[in-house]
Amino acid sequence: MLEQAASLGFRVQKGFIVTSQQVGDLPPWAFAEPIIVRSAALSESSSAETVGVYDSIVAIGEPAVRAAISNVQRQISEAGEKPYCLLQPYLTKQTFGIAMFGTGSDGHLFICEAGIGNAATSGTGETQRVAVPLWNQAGLTRADRKVRRALLRLHRDLGATSIEWALASSGRLTILQVSTDTLGRPALENVRKHTLRLALPFPQYQRAPVDHGSAVGAAVVAAMAAPGDQCSLGGFRLVRRRSFVAARALQLADIVTVLGRLPLAAFSRVPGDLLLQAFEAQECARDDIRRTLQISLSAPDQALAQAIASELVQVSNLYGRFSRIATTAIELKLETIPRGFKRSLLSTVIGNELSQLNPGDAVHRFSTLGFASLVTFAPGLQPQIDKELISPVIQEVESPLAWIKDKCAVMMMIELGRLRPAIDELCRRGAGDHLLSLLPTYLGEVPVGFDLSEAEPRSVRGLFDDGEPGIRSNAPYAWGVPRSGLDLTLHTPETFTPGSALYLETTDMSHLSLINGAGALIVRSGSVLSHLLQHARRLNIPYVVGAEAEGHIGKPVRIEESGEVLSA
Known part of the structure; x- marks a missing residue:
């Protein structure tokens, strides 16, 4: 999809796809500058089912580059996929981020998170988050608007639902990854x-x-x-x-x-x-x-x-x-x-x-x-x-x-x-x-915070604006928590039992094997669009990012739709 994005006029970092037959035939630039070696498995761009699962490795010089290729291809082969990987020059001194259309109760939102290095995708560093209705540009920075326009156009022309991007200090936007996932956005x-x-x-x-x-x-x-x-x-x-x-x-x-x-x-x-x-x-x-x-x-x-x-x-x-x-x-x-x-x-x-x-x-x-x-x-x-x-x-x-x-x-x-x-x-x-997805009447789930008990007429835009979580906010960000809330026991990875709520310090992908059995995820800090939480959405596991919950570990808790975590 990166090649298609380039054909539409987007700036795409130069790259080289390596197959198992091409390992010995690499371009000269692959050894002349820092390179990032990452997966080009079909399941990443076409369904996002393996997003973040395979390592992305920075390498300098021919021995390190070939070792990184071997490592990434081995991981992909062991998963039963064709071992394609992508070589690209490693970008530095830029802001990196991910932008996505929401799903479920935030399905009307454009969500974008950015930080230094891989902070947004790995969820292990500080990020800045923007979450606004699709039609709303008020309060967005020039950079936010540029990313928003790119995602809307790539969705229109390629069916993209998320992009990873880099932004230079000059304002130049580079598309690093274009994906369509299986999260479902029928509305x-x-x-x-x-x-x-x-x-x-x-x-x-x-x-x-x-x-x-x-x-x-x-x-x-x-x-x-x-x-x-x-x-x-x-x-x-x-x-x-x-x-x-x-x-x-x-x-x-x-x-x-x-x-x-x-x-x-x-x-x-x-x-x-x-x-x-x-x-x-x-x-x-x-x-x-x-x-x-x-x-x-x-x-x-x-x-x-x-x-x-x-x-x-x-x-x-x-x-x-x-x-x-x-x-x-x-x-x-x-x-x-x-x-x-x-x-x-x-x-x-x-x-x-x-x-x-x-x-x-x-x-x-x-x-x-x-x-x-x-x-x-x-x-x-x-x-x-x-x-x-x-x-x-x-x-x-x-x-x-x-x-x-x-x-x-x-x-x-x-x-x-x-x-x-x-x-x-x-x-x-x-x-x-x-x-x-075929019914023109369906506009999505009820936005978080919107009170449908009010009887007076409202515009469609007004209905969704009432559920807007704020452009930039330090409040907890919740996804998938039902309006009735959740009553679970909160555990750390060391004491976690299937069905309980899992408390995590960050959204690091090392926790992927645990989340499949979780009733909910409570994350102290991290990116709501991190690879781990994209998997949580795909598995329909509710999560809250930014909640103060340390004092509730090991105890029954009440998780509100707003993301607040209370003693049960």
Whole structure:
């Protein structure tokens, strides 16, 4: 990827790839100046699974360089990879650092750490950290902005998720390493689309009064709404708020979409009869698809996720869009009601049937009918009935749009019930991120420190800014700690037992063999982007850097989402 970065115009330190066949044929400059010999294993740049695992060795002169090559190639071969290593001139008198897009609860952040030598990557020296939302440049130094621009462009063109870099006193930026990892950033593109177009106003959202308890559950239900109406953060759905003018303009655009034209009368009143005809025709076509199209539960992860996402788009474009047209017309009292129309609301017909059964039988009947609740849906959970659905009264309406709105709500439950086995299967495999990456509604996890209980509308940028940990701060930096916190016993490496919290003085890679069994990592000082903590993210092990916890060693502790470590 360094070669590709160079082709894009970035300054890349000259280098020479050494294979097992090329050891005897090295360029003259490799022996004429200090050289750093490091791994060029494919697993480092393509997945970051071995980042920092293999030694990087500084050598001067031919004997030392050849010994370093032999050492690094031996380590790579023992791991079962092709023993490629990279020779580069050893840079000095520069600032070195690493920059990365966050994951999980800091997935909306650009994070950058810098120090002297390998302080940032090894985590054994003093570093300066910058952590800001992707769209925010306020407070960044000129150097920070240069690194940020480089990472954004390399992500756009190469899919890079992190870079290692060096900055000379003249301001010259050199790219040392370009990597894409397996940490998973399914919301990165959606966040960028919502926030990096600085010329556009940011939409206002209000939290829906339900916690799905699942990022996949919330994102799927949000994806069924009309295009652009909802998004999701973690297990919460956010509903877009629009002014009267914006809602009416969008309604007219929706009418053009579903009718293929805009009747002149629609400028003053919404033609319920025309929309009813169009809805029933399109719903009939959709019913044919439902009867014939089956999603294969044995399909590969990506294909299964793509099939689910494709179906959600169809549901949104049909039921979501017609529901939005009807809802806006009813709320603004703009519907033209034809004479002689009278139908029973489908939800009340179903509710009447369920009301005559005991609760257990009602749930079973709800499931056998193929329904899944939009309010309570989460992968792996048994179907639950919305309490508002059960009613002994069958209600008749004379409004085609009121009937359409109700029918859309019922059909969304049926569509979700139809997709539920495929969604459950994907999540059972641990591949829910594949689906989240395809859903434009998913904006990531809830940022640390953000209170979703507040009801007033907020912009997307404002939602994330509330979770910003600060540009430069000495406060502990926490990643992966759940909102409910963690209760563990804190141990040093000498007394550590699997499942407990591991206390480390620094983020040195010598601790890599220990962290796999840790319930959490508490680090006194180090880099949050060090190679060790990149592995912790990949293994989904929560960590806190910069916490005062020495007095709690050997005792039960409470680790708060903010990173504070307290006596349990």
